[in-house]
Amino acid sequence: MRQLSFLLVAAFLTASAAYADEGMWTFDNPPTQRIAQKYGVNITPEWLDTVRLATVRLSNCTASFVSPNGLILTNFHCSWACLGDHSTKDKSLMTDGFLADTREKEIRCEQQIADVLVSYENITAKVAAATKGLDDKDANDVRKKTLTQLEQACEKASSKDRKTGPLKCESVNLYNGGQYWIYKYKRYDDVRLVFAPEFGIAQFGGDPDNFQFPRWCLDMSVLRAYDSSGKPAVTPHFMKIDFKGPAENDPVFVSGQPGSTDRLLTVAQLKTLRDEDLPRALLRRSELRGRYIQFGKQSEQNDRIIEVPLVSIENSLKVQRKELDALHNDQLIVSKAREEIDIRKLVNSTPDLAATIGDPWQDIERAEALGSAISLPYTYLEAGAGFDSKLFRSARTILRGSVELPKESDKRLREYRETALPRIEQGLAASTPVYPELEQLTLSMSLERMREWLGPDDPTVRQLLGKESPDQLAKRLIAGSKLADPKVRMELWKGGAKAVDAANDPMIEVARLVDERARALRKNYEDNVEAVTRVASEKVAKARFATLGTSVYPDATFTLRLSYGSVQGWIENGRKVEPFTQLASVFERATGQPPFQVPASWMKVKDQLDMTTKFDLATNNDIIGGNSGSPLINAKGQIVGLVFDGNIHSISGSYWFDEKMNRTVAVHPAIIQEALAKVYGAKNLLAELQ
């Protein structure tokens, strides 16, 4: 079965074919013909514009405007950070939920933003011109500089443009380097929490039911965007909710920001994921999960402290272990290898292509080998696996900021480019809690694992640990650092190198101690792995365009995409899984113990609830992590669901789309209405939604 979808892709090579409802399509290249043919729906430019302008990109998720006054609908789990930031050891918004019955009570999510994609521009030719004739390494440097310059020029221009007002401009790399674009966003950086239900119903079934269906989760939260003057944003482009929802087989669309897929990776790259990256990440996460759980059992306060980190890590664990399963399916690797052989043959049989493209697959394989050789120190020292600590992350940001900011924007490490600074400062200034107990847990574990994987004789490990154990070092750094205070962080950030040197903060000093080697590892990686891979991937992309045409979609990049499909279940072990669930089953499934415990608010009004209310639903849209919070949209452009998950088979969607099994899972609008009206008495909110 799995092979089928792959044969379809291979079939592009020779002939037209019946298409699966596959693809995360850019708004400049939507598959309107296929949609019209298969579903009789005419996707007009107006429909696309409305959907685009009503779709919101959060820092971590998708969302949508659902009123003209900046009201935003997204998932509960997209607001974990906000709920955690407003919780204390003694009171948890995650557990209890939140409702602002008036606008004054809406609370700011200090780390959150809301972006709307206003326009976009193809800059492929500009990037190509800038890097023409350069070797891989120089091209890599110049490419980054060019992107930084184009972004900055775009923001500057927009700030003078009365029609648009200031925009955030971000370069986007599609088809692994096949195309470059500038995406221009209107950004709201004052986003407030309006409503979240209790964790118990938002994520009923918890980790055991995560990525499962049938499912009963009210995985929603409501936010509101505010403008720079502190008033609710004016958002004339919004979508109405159709509370009765769709019928089985109705065509439905998902608009949103799928985060990342690896469908265009070469076999060599997939093998690195299978053999190194995923197993190592799983080992680390699995141990961390064990530590969190045991830590949480020590007291109710501890249990609250690890609420957000634990659900978050359990989610990643499940994703990564199913990704590993997918890569262990030899059919996947074999199909990919076969596709590679076919494309290479086509390239070689066309002299023009053969001359310009060469053998980028082999270049990538060589770069992967170089990457593997430095992967462990790179992961622990530069990518942060050795310093899992909020304080350390602040320390490194402040330290590197003090070195980078004096340089011109396009000469800095790219994450410190001028246009990126507002987000960094928002993070440093946010008064989010730092729990020393939790810092101790994560930092000491990551130091211990660094010693395990790099070995006690690694020079940095020796220098760091000296005569201390990982526990002792972590304790000393955490106790001595003042970076938990946002004021201190901002003073050091603004104060530059002099202030940073004078601070003598032990966490910053550790960041300094590893910085030379960490930067060298990064340089090595960028010059010898990234640079080669980038050029080779562009060639692979060209080969794909040349052989497959443009009827393909790029890998997900956390930028706006449209996916199409219909409401449907699937066949699991010979039995049909129905596409809708009902409220009644929640109470049947409840055991009285978390994560199968129905909150008291629901138990209290149980008798008044309509037990036939639809709860969650399944569709065959092609989505991936990052689409959380996406609106499920009908042909009329109304919201008929709130996407929050995929079924277990959807996780292999990282590498291919299995049309028979891969399903999107969404909250049904009917349960949103039922809950807001009868459980939460959220009259004002409901009125605004209707």
Next chain:
Amino acid sequence: MRQLSFLLVAAFLTASAAYADEGMWTFDNPPTQRIAQKYGVNITPEWLDTVRLATVRLSNCTASFVSPNGLILTNFHCSWACLGDHSTKDKSLMTDGFLADTREKEIRCEQQIADVLVSYENITAKVAAATKGLDDKDANDVRKKTLTQLEQACEKASSKDRKTGPLKCESVNLYNGGQYWIYKYKRYDDVRLVFAPEFGIAQFGGDPDNFQFPRWCLDMSVLRAYDSSGKPAVTPHFMKIDFKGPAENDPVFVSGQPGSTDRLLTVAQLKTLRDEDLPRALLRRSELRGRYIQFGKQSEQNDRIIEVPLVSIENSLKVQRKELDALHNDQLIVSKAREEIDIRKLVNSTPDLAATIGDPWQDIERAEALGSAISLPYTYLEAGAGFDSKLFRSARTILRGSVELPKESDKRLREYRETALPRIEQGLAASTPVYPELEQLTLSMSLERMREWLGPDDPTVRQLLGKESPDQLAKRLIAGSKLADPKVRMELWKGGAKAVDAANDPMIEVARLVDERARALRKNYEDNVEAVTRVASEKVAKARFATLGTSVYPDATFTLRLSYGSVQGWIENGRKVEPFTQLASVFERATGQPPFQVPASWMKVKDQLDMTTKFDLATNNDIIGGNSGSPLINAKGQIVGLVFDGNIHSISGSYWFDEKMNRTVAVHPAIIQEALAKVYGAKNLLAELQ
């Protein structure tokens, strides 16, 4: 490089070749010619007899007699259980070490045994005759019955044999079914602890240095076998220690019980290990490690409670993750696949072979698929992953014993055959500590993971958990069970079904609740996976004999083997690793913090120690887990080292032997002498050893 050793095996197919020092050879088929050719050492039958009769099989390790009075030399880590059993929350023998300066002070290791291989008998023909003409499933049942009957007859005969006295008779399956043997052991079930150093020096470097070399571990303990009258055993066959040790390149031999290798597995079987078994086991162990560590940080008592379980799990984790790395080395799978193709070709080109052997590789592939389909419930319900608890293991043993013992010995589940009962009873009667806190940790975690992997809708999960959380269920079972008391265990074991029913012990009732399904899963596994695989593996073995001759050795089976080689280092990243380490480096490497903390006993006498004393050494012998505690023997039959580990490359020895990199690591006899004399003042012990 890795491919080389495999080419050598493949070379057997066509011509003679230069042999690597590879193989764990049975004593009936030692490669004496190769040894004579390469090392000029003449291995005589007398040499073999002495070595065999002086080599001891412990329950978990290898050891050797080193005096005529039952004195046994083995590793520190082979005595973990004994040290743990004699520790309490407040005092740890693991940490502090132990020395009995007189025989009266030697303390019994209640779970330990010492077996000596007295003789062995080839029963391949008998087993073949019994199963002739039967289908796979019936053959599997009859084979087990036959082995049970032969073992029982052998023990009965020995009990009447005045010359040998009563022996333990165990069937052994070599070459994955290619041969069956009965191995006959003299057993000592009264084994006492004489000496163990502190953990800090026995396992200096702890987990970070585990499987590394250079190394500085005094990984030794000394035991003594007692006879049934409570007197030190008379052991005229023992080996003397040559305290000055061997020189570089000296020929050396390892005699011992390598536990398990998978070098004869087919590619299909290796893929199951790579894709399912190892990743799943690693995830479970990694989380458990995290839980143990966090639990240990809560108090000093907790830290002591998890000492033994933690070192044990960290050891398994490192082994399994390097095994997974080995299987991710595509060269390994590719070489194995190539070898399979070659043998299959040879079989097919010989009509006789083709007719009798057919295609067992495909049979195994099919059986693997059936095994995969039931692997999760089998692992959690029958193999115990869902009930990680000492109390549960006792409960299941008692429950199943009450059902099985009334049957005839050869009709029981094979582990309850008459000849196996003494070991079961030794375990049930042992007064080893059960810590409820630790039981709570392991049982609640395993129940939680069972719910995760089988799903909350699995019927057994539903039945078990009902309205309780995994934590609550574990707590209730542990609090309510009386099975921590060895007297209660023995009463129920002896009392049979009636006593067991009357006990109403909640842990036994849970064991009963899952027993029907667990047994059904086992039956399914035995009939459809094991039965098919056994027959197919025999055919593969026959094909190997037919094509490779008998110049091959069987996979390790925790039975007596001889490996040959020489003292040597290796080349790591272009630099030579010297084969010896010296005492001085311990003090240089010490940080003052565990696991790099030198015990106080050593610091006190530091000035009196000879810093040039050799500490550990490396050889190229082919060994694997189970060889721990093995004597390293010179041509004269003297002990010149105490094997305790391999280098990191040796772990891939599960699947193939890499002569360039795979090394055995042993304690040097000189440091044993230096430590006993100057650090521990163990005069009597040293006198007995000299």
